[in-house]
Amino acid sequence: MPRPVALLAKLKPDITALQRSRDFRVIEIGAIVSGLGSQAALVAVPVQVYLLTGSTALVGLIGAAELVPMVVVALFGGALADRMDRRRILLVAQAATLVGATLLAVLAFAGHPPVAAIFVLAALLAGSSTLDSIARSSMTASLAGEWLRSAIAFNFGMNQVTAIVGPGIAGVVIGAAGVGWVYAADAVSVLVTVYAALTISPQHPHSVSSEPIFASVKAGLRFARSSEALIGSFVIDLFAMTFGMPRVLFAPLSLHVFHAGAAGAGFLYASVAAGAAVAALSNSWLASARWIGRITIAMVVVWGAAIATTALTTSIVVAAILLAVAGGADSISAVCRTTIAQLVTTDEMRGRMTSTFLLVVIGGARLGDIESGLVASATTPRFSVLSGGLACLAGVGVVVGVPEARALRRPPLHADSQPVGRPYTQRPVSAPDSSVTIIGASGALGFGLAVRLATAGVAVTIGSREASRAQETVTRALEAVPDGRLEGLENAAAAAANEIVILSVPFRSHQETVAGIAESMRAGQLLIDATVPLAASVGGKPTRMLGVWQGSAAQQAQELVGEGVAVVAALHTVAAATLVNLAHTLDEDVLLAGDRREDKARAAAVIGRIAGLRCVDAGRLEMARITESLTALLISVNVRHKAHAGIRLTGLPDTLW
Secondary structure, three states: OOHHHHHHHHHOOOOHHHHHOHHHHHHHHHHHHHHHHHHHHHHHHHHHHHHHHOOHHHHHHHHHHHHHHHHHHHHHHHHHHOOOOHHHHHHHHHHHHHHHHHHHHHHHHHOOOOHHHHHHHHHHHHHHHHHHHHHHHHHHHHHHHHHHHHHHHHHHHHHHHHHHHHHHHHHHHHHHHOHHHHHHHHHHHHHHHHHHHHHOOOOOOOOOOOOOHHHHHHHHHHHHHOOHHHHHHHHHHHHHHHHHOOHHHHHHHHHHHOOOHHHHHHHHHHHHHHHHHHHHOOOHHHHHOOOHHHHHHHHHHHHHHHHHHHOOOOOHHHHHHHHHHHHHHHHHHHHHHHHHHHHHOOHHHHHHHHHHHHHHHHHHHHHHHHHHHHHHHHOOHHHHHHHHHHHHHHHHHHHHOOHHHHHHHOHHHOOOOOOEOOOEOOOOOOOOOOEEEEEOOOOHHHHHHHHHHHHOOOEEEEEEOOHHHHHHHHHHHHHHOOOOOEEEEEHHHHHHHOOEEEEOOOHHHHHHHHHHHHOOOOOOOEEEEOOOOEEOOOOOOOOEEOOOOOOOHHHHHHHHHOOOOEEEEOOOOOOHHHHHOOOOOOOEEEEEEOOOHHHHHHHHHHHOOOOOEEEEEOOOHHHHHHHHHHHHHHHHHHHHHOOOOOOOOOOOOOOOO
16 A cells, blocks of 8 residues: 555544444434533633623632532542443433533523622533543443444544534624523533433443442542552643643633634634644554653643743734644643553543543643633733743653653553553552463463463453454353453553463564563563464474574563563463363473562462463573473474373472462
8 A cells, every 4th residue: 555545544533433333323422512512611601701800810710610529520420430320420410511501591691690600500510521521431441342442532533623613613602692502502412412321221330349439439549549650641731731721811812912802712712622633533653652651741842832832922823823733732642641541440440540530631721720810810811821831841841750750751651551551550450360461362372371261260351463353362262261251452452451461472473562562561560471482394393493682582572571571481381272172181380480589479370370280480581491492392292192291390399489
């Protein structure tokens, strides 16, 4: 395919989830319609307050009024989403929006509404919007199924489109008919989502927590605090949004600096969203990008520079272009941070992690409203924008220096994984031997390990180059182990999902595979490498050992995964055929080679869950060169004797670990 054509194909929006999933399609249509209403109301509230009072300080304090309900709803809404049908949560959110928007419309039509009442109702809308986001995000995985990536991309892109069109409509309607009609439209738009929620299938969480609600909230916060990468991404985002998001000043800037009226305010709001939409719908390159943590940092720098430069222009067109650049940078940063959060979060924490993520994203914007409004009141709107952009730039250097943000500068962080979120950081999981990832489970050895571990009660995440192929392997494994706990993900996400990763791939794809998942792995994880550098002689079995510059496949893996990720070589002498045959009784030893005994003990804890396998410490990782070569020897023996023999060492003590 010619390069220009290939590039255009990569930039094409992915609507597979919309086409394949009826429930996702219905919910997404409702989200688009109600999103237009919500975005229009977002413009109407500050414009109305400013027209009534002429005070930029009061406009800024709208953020303070909205922040309290957002915090409360974010903390408890996520816990509720992890224990009840998420459709009900969505309906409650829509009901609250209907009440708030209707009352705002009635007050606006009545004329001269109390400013205090506007603040209270704005707070109600902020709380309902937060609950709505929690419900939708928690449902996305079940609604989209195997087309999750398509669903996330489409949803993010449409959010940006509504953020463009909604404010634009608001500016026109406010200028022509007043804010009352904007609120009325917001109230009516809710009905589409209500219909959608009532017509989709039940959306219960996979497992329901029985702990008290307060304990559930605390568990969610502990989960967030335990992830260095998550904390790092949260801190830098909070700093950027607090000092570099002067959205409440768009109205006074449009009225008094650019002299463009209410329509100009809508234009400025829409410019940010326009840049974000373009970036969101053309960021397929991020799927293969490395160093997403550093990309996040770079985008915050671009954001701050664009915002600061906006304060220096007197042209609303130039300002709109700069704000579009800022919006695009924020969009790319948001994609990276969302990837981090998704990769770092376990299924049972989905609602609470979504709450924390939204609290940072939306709460940071509200803090920014307060900061920019108060600074503008004490000085001028232009100075507030300039100082905020410069503070954002200065803050990047400070933030990146704190320990929590260092994860953003390491490879494990980006690439969509660990600290850049737990896959971009440290993700709390169950005991190390209760869950494991297997990369290469579509092959015989990897598949055999998957079904044996699933039979032993271990939760298995299967990784493949494509999520759909991983799901096919899961389906095949469930035929052998119907009650097994298995899930399929693409390699990067799978590598980030558990503390222990087993790698079982042909040596020809070993380097590429390890390099790919290295970006998603974090310090503290363990990679158990079962790869053997084998090649077949002409017309024969694969019994010829290949030379590896590092000494062995495992040593090559250790070099590729980087600092902090341990590698243990193992499972080279176990026949795939005996693993796959669950009726076969295993009785053999597994040699483990690694540089730290504690790492080998962790590997032994997982492998030892398979009945009949005894793990033996074979020495440092350099011994992998020898343990890997035993595979060639055993293949030769088994070919001659038509068997599937393993190895068994005698004379060892009863207690090895």
